[in-house]
Amino acid sequence: MNLTLRIWRQPGPDAGGSMVTYQVSDVSPDMSFLEVLDVLNERLIRAGEQPVAFDHDCREGICGSCAMVINGRPHGPEQTTTTCQLHLRSFRDGDVIDVEPWRARPFPVIKDLVVDRSAFDRIISSGGYITSPTGSAPEAHSILVPKPVADLAFENATCIGCGACVAACPNGSAMLFTAAKVAHLNSLPQGQPERESRVLSMVATMDAEGFGGCTNTGECAAACPKGIPLSSIANLNREYLHALRAGRA
Amino acid sequence: MAVRALWDSTIGKKTVMAVTGLMMVAFLFLHMLGNLKIFFGATDFNAYAAWLRTIGEPFLHFTWYLWIQRVVLAVALVLHIVSAWQLSRRDRRARPVKYAHGLRPQASFATHTMRWGGVIIAVFLIWHLLDLTVGAVNPNFVPGKPYQAVVADFQVWWINIVYIIGVVMVGLHINHGFWSAAQTLGVNRPVRDVAIRATGTTVALLITLGFLTVPIGVMTGLVH
Numbered sequence: 001m002n003l004t005l006r007i008w009r010q011p012g013p014d015a016g017g018s019m020v021t022y023q024v025s026d027v028s029p030d031m032s033f034l035e036v037l038d039v040l041n042e043r044l045i046r047a048g049e050q051p052v053a054f055d056h057d058c059r060e061g062i063c064g065s066c067a068m069v070i071n072g073r074p075h076g077p078e079q080t081t082t083t084c085q086l087h088l089r090s091f092r093d094g095d096v097i098d099v100e101p102w103r104a105r106p107f108p109v110i111k112d113l114v115v116d117r118s119a120f121d122r123i124i125s126s127g128g129y130i131t132s133p134t135g136s137a138p139e140a141h142s143i144l145v146p147k148p149v150a151d152l153a154f155e156n157a158t159c160i161g162c163g164a165c166v167a168a169c170p171n172g173s174a175m176l177f178t179a180a181k182v183a184h185l186n187s188l189p190q191g192q193p194e195r196e197s198r199v200l201s202m203v204a205t206m207d208a209e210g211f212g213g214c215t216n217t218g219e220c221a222a223a224c225p226k227g228i229p230l231s232s233i234a235n236l237n238r239e240y241l242h243a244l245r246a247g248r249a
Numbered sequence: 250m251a252v253r254a255l256w257d258s259t260i261g262k263k264t265v266m267a268v269t270g271l272m273m274v275a276f277l278f279l280h281m282l283g284n285l286k287i288f289f290g291a292t293d294f295n296a297y298a299a300w301l302r303t304i305g306e307p308f309l310h311f312t313w314y315l316w317i318q319r320v321v322l323a324v325a326l327v328l329h330i331v332s333a334w335q336l337s338r339r340d341r342r343a344r345p346v347k348y349a350h351g352l353r354p355q356a357s358f359a360t361h362t363m364r365w366g367g368v369i370i371a372v373f374l375i376w377h378l379l380d381l382t383v384g385a386v387n388p389n390f391v392p393g394k395p396y397q398a399v400v401a402d403f404q405v406w407w408i409n410i411v412y413i414i415g416v417v418m419v420g421l422h423i424n425h426g427f428w429s430a431a432q433t434l435g436v437n438r439p440v441r442d443v444a445i446r447a448t449g450t451t452v453a454l455l456i457t458l459g460f461l462t463v464p465i466g467v468m469t470g471l472v473h
């Protein structure tokens with residue numbers, strides 16, 4: 001396959017950037033999208049140019065590093081698929097593909113496609129945990145969790161913190177991410193003691209970091225590689241209003 | 250404390266928008282039903298308008314109920330607009346750089362038009378109040394005779410167009426807004442999602458069509 005890649009190049013956080021066009025030829029449809037960038041980077045390095053900086057780690061869809069917007073969609077055109085799991089067979093020979101970094105004020109560009117997602121870490125550190133020591137995985141029968149609750153918690157626990165929801169949202173909102181964490185922890189028995197304080201302080205941090213509000217357009221859930229549903233946001237709102245009523249603000 | 254926290258958070262402001270929006274939807278529904286009385290003729294319609302001023306009597310004085318309702322709705326409207334304004338500014342700040350390859354696969358027309366549609370509705374509302382409540386821009390306005398003012402209004406082609414556009418914008422706004430309010434208030438759940446969307450669309454359609462029957466009635470000569 002031959003492809004034309006138009007990639008956002010930006011040398012540093014405060015430098016200006018622009019879309020730069022690269023041709024890649026003779027790539028296999030079985031290659032992942034990141035492997036194409038590897039091929040391009042090897043060529044750039046050989047030519048003495050700066051390689052395209054991009055985040056990646058596990059390359060198996062579980063770490064959430066591989067953040068890039070491909071043809072206007074975070075993680076590219078396939079549903080519930082991270083960039084590292086996206087293969088060239090999803091494109092056609094001769095395609096022109098635009099590759100851009102996540103765009104949101106709380107995610108400033110560090111270089112090329114790499115953005116600073118530490119705002120997510122600050123949301124997590126403000127309440128995305130349980131304070132009681134849990135040790136190693138407990139015996140499954142020691143704390144009984146009804147199956148629907150376990151399913152709900154598990155579905156939301158699959159969030160890999162990639163930030164595609166923020167990148168897809170026209171308001172740069174982090175509601176889906178925060179909602180996934182709150183739904184995960186607030187539904188389980190271990191999360192109950194901090195149920196109210198967790199949601200209040202995570203939402204306060206989310207707002208303080210400068211993320212936008214939710215306008216219920218649903219772009220986040222459509223872009224999420226883990227299929228976190230919009231209903232998690234309704235759940236977050238419910239938990240938040242419940243906590244306010246409970247007078248924990 | 251809780252009220253302050255509510256107003257200061259994005260979720261809180263959305264909650265204010267949801268509650269005030271639903272209040273206005275309820276009012277519009279009753280307003281629309283009342284308008285349909287126009288098909289029973291001038292006497293009925295004008296008597297209905299006069300009755301609105303007597304609601305709550307003798308406990309309330311003449312027109313007091315109407316004024317209470319007006320104040321409540323005005324406060325709701327102001328809160329709705331201020332929240333929307335502040336949230337929109339925050340949203341724009343959060344996304345300063347546009348994508349070179351812009352896509353919004355999920356957004357429907359109604360979703361796209363929430364902000365500008367809201368502004369259009371606000372302008373329409375001001376005109377509508379000046380036209381048929383205060384009568385400042387309506388030469389045929391005589392207090393106590395709304396039937397005559399409405400019929401004279403919809404003889405004019407451009408008034409029909411302004412009114413129809415205004416009402417359709419309101420319908421679109423409710424179509425997204427109703428479901429959005431359910432989502433914001435946390436009453437939406439996966440099993441209810443389809444029902445809530447369908448209810449929102451039905452309410453939006455009923456309100457839009459109900460309001461549209463009046464200019465259509467005048468245009469077709471059914472109401473004269």
Ligand code: SF4
Pocket residue numbers: 064158159160161162163164165166176177180220223224225226227228
């Ligand atoms: S909710 Fe989905 S899109 Fe957002 S950070 Fe988690 S996995 Fe990524």
Ligand code: FES
Pocket residue numbers: 055056057058059060061062063064065066082083084085
């Ligand atoms: S590199 Fe880990 S999810 Fe893509």
